[in-house]
Amino acid sequence: MTTEQAYDTVDMMLNMGPQHPATHGVFRMVLTVDGERVVDVTPHIGYLHRGSEKLAENESYGQVITLFDRLDYVSNLNNELIFCRAAERLMGIDPPERGQYIRVVLAELNRLASHLLFIGTYAIDLGAMTPIMYGFRERERIQNMFESVTGARMMHNFIRIGGVKEDVPPDFVPRVRALADDVERGVEEVDRLLTFNEVFLARTRGIGVIDVPTALSCGLTGPGLRASGVAYDVRKDYPYEVYPYLSYKVPVGENGDCWDRYYMRVLECYESLSMVRQCLDQMEEGPVMAQMRRIARPPKGEVYVHGENPRGDIGVFLVSDGTDKPYRVKVRPPSFCNLVALRPMMRDAYIADAVAILGSLDIVLGEVDR
Amino acid sequence: MIGTLKGMLTTARWLLKRPVTAHYPEQHLPVQERYMGFPALLMDDTADEPFCTGCMVCVRECPTQCMSAQMHDNPKFADGTSHRRKIINEFEINLNRCILCGICVDVCAFDAIEMSYEHELASYARTGSRADLTLLLDLGRRYVDMSGWNPENPEKNVAEVALAKRAAAAAAKAASAGDAAAADEPSEEEE
Numbered sequence: 400m401t402t403e404q405a406y407d408t409v410d411m412m413l414n415m416g417p418q419h420p421a422t423h424g425v426f427r428m429v430l431t432v433d434g435e436r437v438v439d440v441t442p443h444i445g446y447l448h449r450g451s452e453k454l455a456e457n458e459s460y461g462q463v464i465t466l467f468d469r470l471d472y473v474s475n476l477n478n479e480l481i482f483c484r485a486a487e488r489l490m491g492i493d494p495p496e497r498g499q500y501i502r503v504v505l506a507e508l509n510r511l512a513s514h515l516l517f518i519g520t521y522a523i524d525l526g527a528m529t530p531i532m533y534g535f536r537e538r539e540r541i542q543n544m545f546e547s548v549t550g551a552r553m554m555h556n557f558i559r560i561g562g563v564k565e566d567v568p569p570d571f572v573p574r575v576r577a578l579a580d581d582v583e584r585g586v587e588e589v590d591r592l593l594t595f596n597e598v599f600l601a602r603t604r605g606i607g608v609i610d611v612p613t614a615l616s617c618g619l620t621g622p623g624l625r626a627s628g629v630a631y632d633v634r635k636d637y638p639y640e641v642y643p644y645l646s647y648k649v650p651v652g653e654n655g656d657c658w659d660r661y662y663m664r665v666l667e668c669y670e671s672l673s674m675v676r677q678c679l680d681q682m683e684e685g686p687v688m689a690q691m692r693r694i695a696r697p698p699k700g701e702v703y704v705h706g707e708n709p710r711g712d713i714g715v716f717l718v719s720d721g722t723d724k725p726y727r728v729k730v731r732p733p734s735f736c737n738l739v740a741l742r743p744m745m746r747d748a749y750i751a752d753a754v755a756i757l758g759s760l761d762i763v764l765g766e767v768d769r
Numbered sequence: 770m771i772g773t774l775k776g777m778l779t780t781a782r783w784l785l786k787r788p789v790t791a792h793y794p795e796q797h798l799p800v801q802e803r804y805m806g807f808p809a810l811l812m813d814d815t816a817d818e819p820f821c822t823g824c825m826v827c828v829r830e831c832p833t834q835c836m837s838a839q840m841h842d843n844p845k846f847a848d849g850t851s852h853r854r855k856i857i858n859e860f861e862i863n864l865n866r867c868i869l870c871g872i873c874v875d876v877c878a879f880d881a882i883e884m885s886y887e888h889e890l891a892s893y894a895r896t897g898s899r900a901d902l903t904l905l906l907d908l909g910r911r912y913v914d915m916s917g918w919n920p921e922n923p924e925k926n927v928a929e930v931a932l933a934k935r936a937a938a939a940a941a942k943a944a945s946a947g948d949a950a951a952a953d954e955p956s957e958e959e960e
Contacts, residue, residue: 458832465832465868465870465872527780536790547801547803550801550884592779592780596776597772597776598776
């Protein structure tokens, strides 16, 4: 045996998940490690596959909304919105202005709730136990608001094809204003507690860096892409609903590392709050539901609609054969597409940082596996 | 080292604040007015029977097929104390399958089903998730007590009002027919 062979090292396979607390669901990564460095990573998905797209083909348009609630189960209203917009585009319906404002207020509040959950769980991934309590406290306030408007805390079934289910309660505007102030204080608190914390910076700065060409070729969207320095936001680039009437900034990062991806979401929280306030100022009385037949029956055709979810660019490809059930519903889930960027991000990282990198992508397995 | 201490200090400063969580089994947070719990059936007290006529719309529209219903001819329709020709005989909701979407309430034209405030219905028996007509009506009664619910369309659905309306219409018709025939029998059916 030569000396070279004697000291030759062998890469080791390390299985992480599916029942691992840091994978935020049932997600399995097979890491190939060389000592402490990750050489390669293979994601395994499908543990939460429920066949939502196929199920949707056997349900009427109104019932499909309940399936979309369950895709990305921390930003339900954003999902409902995207499906309803697709069906409306197909049917040529334009929801009344008040309905659109209500939708945008709820969608932005849901984005806030989702980002607050991310901030909390990300801190837990990195070993900080406190921020999740504050994140959840604020999220709880938002969910109480949802409960008073839609009747449910998570699976709302509130945004309907042609508008929203019913008008908001009379005390909605003052309540949301108070809520926005409270949540802003809460976000600032978490921000102060975590963002420039030395320990947190050491765990996230310069970790999982992804450059713009790689990010674009991986199909990364949402805060992950913006952290790399591309100001791509569907709300700005392909405006929908009442977003063109609102003024807001698209936060853009510089380095494309974990900290930037985290910080983009914190900044987006402030932007969402400002958007909610603008909507409340601009909202006028009026109908919330468009005039249409009770049973949605879009004409034959197909349509692709996309929008900005908290996790990125969600798209729905909807094919109708003229009946009351969709012929095909294809979802482009942002979490699933963002997972493609996992491999370039993780190469040459330490095993200890694998959790930080996966956490910074903020995947939701309900959406990845559908 | 100094950085670590600084980080710890930030954490320590938050240590002295008030707790922000409610401890669930001891402390129940109130539900909001629009809260959608499990669906419940409502009772028409004016005729002492449920509003539900067993039209099966909710059964068909349910995304999870969690309901089943059976109707029969309403004996009270025959003796004139109710305006419902058919009445529900059996109604069962599998609460394990129900996803609390509220579609059944949206499609119901008889004000018969409503999302109640019930959400703590866990039971030890496997069959405990099956809510039959008696339980559903009980839940409905509790919901009415708590929320002060009123039927949305009483003229069509509340037996007393609907019967009175029908009687008035019949009386008006009889009166106009009577005018034509110069009859002298006034109707007394006013409630």
